[in-house]
Amino acid sequence: MTDEIVGIDLGTTNSEIAIYRNGRPEVLADERGRIILPSVVALSETGELLVGEEARNQYLLYPERTIRSIKRRMGTNDQVRLGDRDYTPQEISAMILSRLKEIARQALGRPVQKAVITVPAYFSDAQRQATREAGEIAGLEVVRIINEPTAAALVYEAAQHQGKRILVYDLGGGTFDVSVVRIEGGVVEVISSHGNNHLGGDDFDHKIVEHVLDHLKLKHGVDIADQPRAMARVTRSAETAKKQLSDHPFARIQEEYLTEQDGKPVNLDLELARHDYEEMIAPFIEETLGAIHIALESANLTASQVDEILLVGGATRTPMIRRRLVEVFGKERRGEVDPDLCVALGAAIQGAAMAGTEVSAVLVDVTPYTFGTSALGELNDELYPYCFIPIIPRNTPIPVRRSEVFFTVKDAQTEVDVKIFQGENPDAMENIQLGEFRVTGLSKAPSGNQVIIDLALDRDGILQVSAREKATGLERRITIDKALSRYDKGQLDEARERIGALFDEQAPADSVAASDSALDALLAKASNKLDEVSAEDRSEIIDLIETIRDARSGDNDAALEEARSQLQDLLFYLET
Amino acid sequence: MLDPFTVLGVTEDADDAEIRRRYLALVREFPPDRAPERFQELRAAYEAVGDERKRLETKLLRTNTTALTRLYMSALQAGATDGLPSDARAPRATKQTITAVLAEGITKAMPELSHEDRGKQGGR
Numbered sequence: 031m032t033d034e035i036v037g038i039d040l041g042t043t044n045s046e047i048a049i050y051r052n053g054r055p056e057v058l059a060d061e062r063g064r065i066i067l068p069s070v071v072a073l074s075e076t077g078e079l080l081v082g083e084e085a086r087n088q089y090l091l092y093p094e095r096t097i098r099s100i101k102r103r104m105g106t107n108d109q110v111r112l113g114d115r116d117y118t119p120q121e122i123s124a125m126i127l128s129r130l131k132e133i134a135r136q137a138l139g140r141p142v143q144k145a146v147i148t149v150p151a152y153f154s155d156a157q158r159q160a161t162r163e164a165g166e167i168a169g170l171e172v173v174r175i176i177n178e179p180t181a182a183a184l185v186y187e188a189a190q191h192q193g194k195r196i197l198v199y200d201l202g203g204g205t206f207d208v209s210v211v212r213i214e215g216g217v218v219e220v221i222s223s224h225g226n227n228h229l230g231g232d233d234f235d236h237k238i239v240e241h242v243l244d245h246l247k248l249k250h251g252v253d254i255a256d257q258p259r260a261m262a263r264v265t266r267s268a269e270t271a272k273k274q275l276s277d278h279p280f281a282r283i284q285e286e287y288l289t290e291q292d293g294k295p296v297n298l299d300l301e302l303a304r305h306d307y308e309e310m311i312a313p314f315i316e317e318t319l320g321a322i323h324i325a326l327e328s329a330n331l332t333a334s335q336v337d338e339i340l341l342v343g344g345a346t347r348t349p350m351i352r353r354r355l356v357e358v359f360g361k362e363r364r365g366e367v368d369p370d371l372c373v374a375l376g377a378a379i380q381g382a383a384m385a386g387t388e389v390s391a392v393l394v395d396v397t398p399y400t401f402g403t404s405a406l407g408e409l410n411d412e413l414y415p416y417c418f419i420p421i422i423p424r425n426t427p428i429p430v431r432r433s434e435v436f437f438t439v440k441d442a443q444t445e446v447d448v449k450i451f452q453g454e455n456p457d458a459m460e461n462i463q464l465g466e467f468r469v470t471g472l473s474k475a476p477s478g479n480q481v482i483i484d485l486a487l488d489r490d491g492i493l494q495v496s497a498r499e500k501a502t503g504l505e506r507r508i509t510i511d512k513a514l515s516r517y518d519k520g521q522l523d524e525a526r527e528r529i530g531a532l533f534d535e536q537a538p539a540d541s542v543a544a545s546d547s548a549l550d551a552l553l554a555k556a557s558n559k560l561d562e563v564s565a566e567d568r569s570e571i572i573d574l575i576e577t578i579r580d581a582r583s584g585d586n587d588a589a590l591e592e593a594r595s596q597l598q599d600l601l602f603y604l605e606t
Numbered sequence: 607m608l609d610p611f612t613v614l615g616v617t618e619d620a621d622d623a624e625i626r627r628r629y630l631a632l633v634r635e636f637p638p639d640r641a642p643e644r645f646q647e648l649r650a651a652y653e654a655v656g657d658e659r660k661r662l663e664t665k666l667l668r669t670n671t672t673a674l675t676r677l678y679m680s681a682l683q684a685g686a687t688d689g690l691p692s693d694a695r696a697p698r699a700t701k702q703t704i705t706a707v708l709a710e711g712i713t714k715a716m717p718e719l720s721h722e723d724r725g726k727q728g729g730r
Contacts, residue, residue, distance in 0.1 A: 072665060174639075214626075214630060215630035215631065217630045217633050383637070383639065384639055384640075392633055392637040393632050393637070393638070393639070394637075394645075395638075427638070429642045429645065429646060430646060431646060432647070488640070488642070489638060489639065525652050
């Protein structure tokens with residue numbers, strides 16, 4: 031089947047690739063049975079390109095040659111340095127996508143060409159366009175960009191029969207989204223969406239890192255902010271501590287010989303209580319709760335009218351989040367989805383639907399942003415030339431086409447400037463300008479000559495704008511996705527060749543650390559089981575797989591043996 | 607615009623539940639992905655008649671086109687004669703006028719609905 035369309039969750043911390051087959055979506059595993067690919071790209075000592083776990087593992091050794099959380103820079107003009115050259119965020123993301131594409135080729139035994147890629151609902155036009163470009167650089171035809179919380183709801187839909195209102199709380203590594211979704215009669219309708227593009231689990235890590243830095247200054251009088259390797263170790267410890275605090279009231283942050291001070295070694299040993307950690311992250315959590323209120327308000331719902339809450343993204347394992355949600359919603363109403371995998375699974379469902387496969391749910395998504403233009407009007411009781419005039423309000427189902435009539439102000443006015451904005455502020459200048467053009471050659475009519483501005487927004491968030499003089503039909507139009515693109519066609523081809531070459535240079539698959547084939551087989555068997563077991567068993571299996579992978583890469587033989595035997599027991603139990 | 611009742615294939619006395627059921631069935635048949643144009647028609651129709659108040663507005667607009675067109679044109683004139691030095695002018699006055707006319711019509715037709723907040727519909 032050459033028309034098959036895979037689903038990709040291109041996350042801040044982790045990425046996955048999934049496909050819909052035999053009537054259900056499944057996440058594809060690599061040659062070692064791993065289904066989660068850390069979104070980390072690095073150059074090894076020998077100049078070899080590493081993507082995923084291997085890249086993450088060398089972060090401690092070569093932080094300066096390792097790139098993490100590139101998603102946070104998508105849509106910016108930032109360049110990141112890797113080896114001896116600079117790359118755009120699109121190119122780094124393309125390396126992750128290329129690796130996923132390779133995983134799928136090996137797992138399916140045939141190449142994949144088309145993909146649905148997910149983005150946070152609150153991603154801007156520029157960020158979506160950058161994601162699309164990353165796909166193209168990786169040699170993928172991106173048939174659709176869909177929103178992460180919506181993808182999660184699509185997975186959940188399968189089990190639903192009667193109408194329900196769902197709140198999807200999606201806190202990933204770098205972004206936060208909340209969506210209110212109505213599921214009824216086989217249709218998943220997004221009612222409203224809100225979020226923050228720069229809030230995620232990474233910020234929790236940073237808070238712990240700051241805390242450690244303060245401690246080091248206070249206790250040892252040492253500042254490691256400009257020591258990349260020490261910082262990498264602290265960052266990694268902070269991540270581990272964060273995870274521990276999800277299950278334990280205390281976490282110990284220990285790094286021996288972290289650095290030197292006056293020729294003497296500095297050992298880091300610090301205990302962090304969950305209570306203190308929660309104080310650090312409380313402002314972030316309160317911000318997410320604020321976003322929930324905005325989303326509920328736009329959906330005209332109160333908290334008590336929400337039937338279920340879906341938690342998506344690894345950071346939602348934070349106990350404080352679960353506790354605060356119970357406080358806000360009165361009781362626990364949690365729908366079960368796998369917070370790490372449901373986005374990729376949902377993307378695969380959408381991919382299958384677009385490829386023409388009959389799937390359980392039809393998706394109706396909305397625009398999270400308002401699009402409009404500027405005109406003379408009143409702002410704070412004064413005449414102001416750049417009042418924002420919304421044409422497509424946020425939370426309008428897409429695709430959609432809307433128009434609005436405007437009027438010339440002067441007699442014989444032959445030109446109008448049309449500016450297009452994205453945002454919510456009544457002052458257009460406070461919103462993001464997406465494009466502008468001038469309509470010239472209007473008839474020399476008295477003031478009040480009608481000009482119709484028409485906006486059409488498609489399912490990919492691409493905006494077509496036209497302005498037409500009603501009396502004569504004179505028209506000018508632009509497509510905004512071109513206005514925002516960082517690449518033209520030639521540059522895209524060039525980037526694709528460059529990134530493709532990086533992958534061809536390396537030996538296929540097993541350039542990685544020595545492998546233990548019995549252990550690989552066990553991991554593969556475990557991940558194959560994931561789809562058929564209960565959610566509880568599934569999360570236990572995933573935890574064990576994670577532990578084994580961490581122990582293996584960290585050369586922790588005791589932990590490895592223990593997790594291996596636990597996993598064996600669990601699989602045995604599941605089979606009998 | 608196409609007649610929303612015809613687009614959805616319901617009679618004018620259909621209630622909210624029936625209209626919603628019909629809308630969802632049609633969306634399944636013509637999803638935004640595969641039938642974007644048809645979906646937009648369905649959505650526009652559903653937004654026009656999805657609840658009682660909207661149905662009333664739609665019917666009023668349909669029966670009072672002449673009067674509304676006249677009002678609309680005069681509002682245009684009023685809004686456009688200031689002669690201020692800028693490029694384009696928002697049609698705010700126009701919309702407010704239409705909203706006011708509708709509110710009056712609805713109050714007359716269904717007094718029990720008149721206390722409802724107008725919500726966001728007439729805004730900006």
